[in-house]
Amino acid sequence: MEVKIKTFGAARDMMGGKEVMIDIEGNDVAALRKALLGNYPSLENLRSLLIAVNQQYAEDSQSLNKTDEIALIPPVSGG
Amino acid sequence: MIEITSTKIDREKVLNASAHLEGGAICSFVGTVRSKTANKKVLRLEYECYEPMAIQEIQKIIEQAKVKWPVLAVAISHRIGTLQLGDEAIVLAVSTPHRKESFEACQFIIDTLKQTVPIWKKEIFEGGEEWVSAHP
Secondary structure, eight states: OEEEEEOOHHHHHHHTSSEEEEEOSSSBHHHHHHHHHHHOGGGGGSSOOEEEETTEEOOTTOBOOTTSOEEEEOOOOOO | OEEEESSOOOHHHHHHHTOOTTOSEEEEEEEEOOSEETTEEEEEEEEEEOHHHHHHHHHHHHHHHHHHSOOOEEEEEEEOEEEETTOEEEEEEEEESSHHHHHHHHHHHHHHHHHHSOEEEEEEETTEEEETTOOO
């Protein structure tokens, strides 16, 4: 399944685009995480990498649909 | 009031929005751009935000604060885009019946915001730039 990912901050710099398409084997957040680290090994260098689905932080077991709004959330630093 | 803005924060507007007739205390916090970080000379900061999620996460923090303290009103304005030295990045104000809980709730909200809300800042300093907290 191919999904569209929004990227921000350090993760965007590493992936070279605000939105990227990525093909995942499986249909959950864990499968997406695996595909991301396979395609963009430098993401391993981040202190943490959370994934948000439909604007909510998601667990690895959460399943994904093609229409979901998916975002990579590198370590936040607001304030 | 929760606001993400790309222009200078209106401090007065934030304080006014946090006012409540049952409140006896308003505690405010202002986060500003400082000129030094770990002995590096900072030139400017660049903030970005995943806005719809950021607003929802801020709402969650306010709800958590209301469980812990008798919070009457909260107003938050966070600036994004390019900020120069001395600029205000966030203005936050909390009103409660008495001062002690306003200090505690204000600290809880800013501390939690820094941990959970999807906003990022890049420091541009002399000789380089870096997304804050991105790397171990």
